[in-house]
Each structure stands twice: as structure tokens, then as C-alpha cells.
Amino acid sequence: MWIMAFHLVLSVSGVYSVKSTKDCKLLSHSPLQQKVLERLEPLVGKNFTAEDKASNESYTYVFQLCGDAGGAPNAGVIQVDKKAQKTTVIGKYTHTQAIGGSDWVMLIYTNGEKYDAHCNKEERKAIIMISCDRNVKVSKLEVGLEEREKEENCFYLFELDTSSVCPVIESKLSTGxxxxxxxxxxxxxxxxxxxxxxxxxxxxxxxxxxxxxxxxxxxxxxxxxxxxxxxxxxxxxxSRKREESPAYRGEATDNLQEEPEERDDQLLPM
Known part of the structure; x- marks a missing residue:
């Protein structure tokens, strides 16, 4: 009872609230993109982390669907540099694009912090490729790559597998x-x-x-x-035509025997 009351107070005060895909703000209002986001509803409110040790510097990435990743306000994806104790916002869920196929969803967070020296100092952007995998409810977040050797349109790519985006299997009773x-x-x-x-x-x-x-x-x-x-x-x-049984004509078969022939010569005088 006290726990429920505590959650209610937090919800009313805004400290604690139930998240949904509607918290993502699409760059352009599109019912189609909103439907794509709704397919990811089971992932809302969860932090997914990934370690990137490919480069000389070790980074930890945190992704959250339509929520504050790592507690950073409006941040959908953040980069944490443990050595420098620095957090960088890569993309915000308040600037979202959603593209979907039959068994995948591409989530794009833009309006991140600007690069210091790369990509003509443009704003960072995160692309999360979410693919279908019926064997797992949700997999571990993986770092794909960071494309920053261009003048523009640089991005961070992440990969995530989940059964939430898998198409519904039709009944196998029949095909139609x-x-x-x-x-x-x-x-x-x-x-x-x-x-x-x-x-x-x-x-x-x-x-x-x-x-x-x-x-x-x-x-x-x-x-x-x-x-x-x-x-x-x-x-x-x-196909062979059958003769009608005499019994159907009201005649008994026992009476159909041939009567003895009466010879007229017996009537003649001797």
C-alpha cells in the first residue's frame, strides 16, 4: 500500500512517470513513423549499454528508447568517457526519425552535441538498427561503427536484435x-x-x-x-436394368409356379 502511494506521488510530481513511444518527438509528424515506433513499445524505459574498445580510447554507450539515456535529459544515446569523466550526447529522442521494414526498424536520433574537430563540427547523430530475432526477447547493444571521416552526414551506428519487430506468423492451418x-x-x-x-x-x-x-x-x-x-x-x-420383382406387383412368388397343362385330348370320347 505504501509503495503504491509512493509511486503515485512521484508520478504526479513528475519525478517518476510511465514512458511510452509517444515521448519520442518526430521531426515530421507522420502516422506511419508513429506506427513504426509502436512496434518498439516493449523496449521503452530500458537502458542498453555497449562497450567500444576498438579504438585507443574506451567508451561506454547508453541507449534508451524515448527516454533519458543514463539520466541525461532528452538524450536518446550518450557516450561516456570514463577516463575523462565526460558524457557526450550523441542524439536526442526529441529529434527522432523512424524507418521500418517487415522485420527491422531503423531509429535515428539527431541534434546531438557538435563534433570538436571532425565532420565540419556538425551535430552528432545516432543510428540504431533494430533487427528481428525470434530467439531472443532483446539482445545486447552492439557498436557498429563511427563514421566521422567525412565533411558531413557523420553518424554512430548501433545494432540491436529483438523479437518485438518480427512479423506475425500466420496460422499454418492453410494458406488462404x-x-x-x-x-x-x-x-x-x-x-x-x-x-x-x-x-x-x-x-x-x-x-x-x-x-x-x-x-x-x-x-x-x-x-x-x-x-x-x-x-x-x-x-x-x-447401369444394368433390373427386372421388377413380382412381389412389388402384389403377387406372391409361391403362386407363380406353372400350373399343370390341361390336355384337351382327355375330353375327347374314347
Missing amino acids: SIISTGSIILIIGFSLLAVYLVGGFLYQRVIVGAKGVEQFPNYAFWVEFGNLAADGCDFVCR
Whole structure:
């Protein structure tokens, strides 16, 4: 109770607040870019760190999505020089661009601190390449490279893998909506059939006390139905014309034997 009240007070005072991708300020208002950012919602509020030991100087980089990286106000990516005890803002989330593909998102933070001697002293820029990896929720931040040997458009490149940007896998029941609907109907049908057979069997055996094939639910009906189906198939499928049975004309077969022929010669006088 006291912890909840403490968080509430901090939230109202502005010391503590819930972050979201809406805290990123896009350079140009674009619903498409906002949707790209929303794909990264699970990464909000987390600091990702990376060590760069490739150069003579050792730097630590901190990245946060739409939040203050390392506690630096408005900083999306910062560079920390531990030897010089200096923090440099590389890019701000208040100046954001978001570009997305089917399985990747490129996040660009601009308006960082200016270079001292490189890149014509332009403002620093951070590019975070976030790629799909279904095997990890979120990987460790990796330093790609720092491109600063140009006159302009210099940048820092970072790489991050996460399952958050992976495309949704469609149902494997079928490849099309029509086939998928048919598959669902078949599954429901087989499920109902299984319930009918198992439930009917238990009822016939436990309640009625049937034995043998009579345990099959509605055994008499299905036998009669089978006979009718066989007769119908025989009537439709056979090509040979069958003679109508005399029994259908109301005549018994026992009375159809030939009567002994009466010879007229017996009537003649001897």
C-alpha cells in the first residue's frame, strides 16, 4: 500500500512517470513513423549499454528508447568517457526519425552535441538498427561503427536484435482464408463427432447396459441408414436394368409356379 502511494506521488510530481513511444518527438509528424515506433513499445524505459574498445580510447554507450539515456535529459544515446569523466550526447529522442521494414526498424536520433574537430563540427547523430530475432526477447547493444571521416552526414551506428519487430506468423492451418475457414469447420466437426461417439458409447454401456455392437450410439438407426444408402447407391450407380420383382406387383412368388397343362385330348370320347 505504501509503495503504491509512493509511486503515485512521484508520478504526479513528475519525478517518476510511465514512458511510452509517444515521448519520442518526430521531426515530421507522420502516422506511419508513429506506427513504426509502436512496434518498439516493449523496449521503452530500458537502458542498453555497449562497450567500444576498438579504438585507443574506451567508451561506454547508453541507449534508451524515448527516454533519458543514463539520466541525461532528452538524450536518446550518450557516450561516456570514463577516463575523462565526460558524457557526450550523441542524439536526442526529441529529434527522432523512424524507418521500418517487415522485420527491422531503423531509429535515428539527431541534434546531438557538435563534433570538436571532425565532420565540419556538425551535430552528432545516432543510428540504431533494430533487427528481428525470434530467439531472443532483446539482445545486447552492439557498436557498429563511427563514421566521422567525412565533411558531413557523420553518424554512430548501433545494432540491436529483438523479437518485438518480427512479423506475425500466420496460422499454418492453410494458406488462404477460404481454406482456413474450411479447416476450422473440419476441426469443429471432428470434435463434435468424437464427443458424440464417446458420450454415446458410455451412455449405452453404463446407463442402458448394452453389450457388443449395440454399445454404438443409435446402432439401429445407423444400420437402417446404411442399408438405405446401399440401396440408393445400387439404384443410381448400376447401369444394368433390373427386372421388377413380382412381389412389388402384389403377387406372391409361391403362386407363380406353372400350373399343370390341361390336355384337351382327355375330353375327347374314347
